[in-house]
Amino acid sequence: VDYILGVNPAKMSYMVGFGDKYPQHIHHRGSSLPSVRVHPQPIHCGDGFQFLYNSSPNPNVLVGAVVGGPDSQDNFADDRNNYQQSEPATYINAPLVGALAFLAETVQKPVLY
Incomplete structure (x- = not known):
């Protein structure tokens, strides 16, 4: 659990929104597309590639999502x-x-009298 939350060589949390350093470019359509308030026009299937290949961080932070994480050498590509x-x-x-x-x-619970 500590490793996932940032006690690792990259000093990065693999849970989105947890800590100061976490993945900004997750592979998730709802997180990577702009909201309807910002982009009220329909985004058809073929139109989504402009957002997929955009280098900006995802406009919607999917707080609490855990991504796949690093490879066996502890390298993580935030892509x-x-x-x-x-x-x-x-x-x-x-x-x-x-x-x-x-x-x-398993955490010791206080005894209630």
Whole structure:
């Protein structure tokens, strides 16, 4: 859990929105497209590539999402085209939820009198 949240060689949290340094270019359509308030025109399937290949950080921060993370040498490319490292997915987030639930349950609870 510590590694995911930033105690790692990159000193980077792999949970979006946690800490000072976290992924800014995640592979997630809802996060990488502008909101309808900013861009009220429809964005059709073929039109999305301009946002996919844009080098700016995602306009919508998907707080709490855990991305794939670094490779076996602890290298992480914060690039939304590198879906292996920058995509949040259920098979990535679910184990963290399980680990956090275990830790929350095993913490010594105060005795209520």
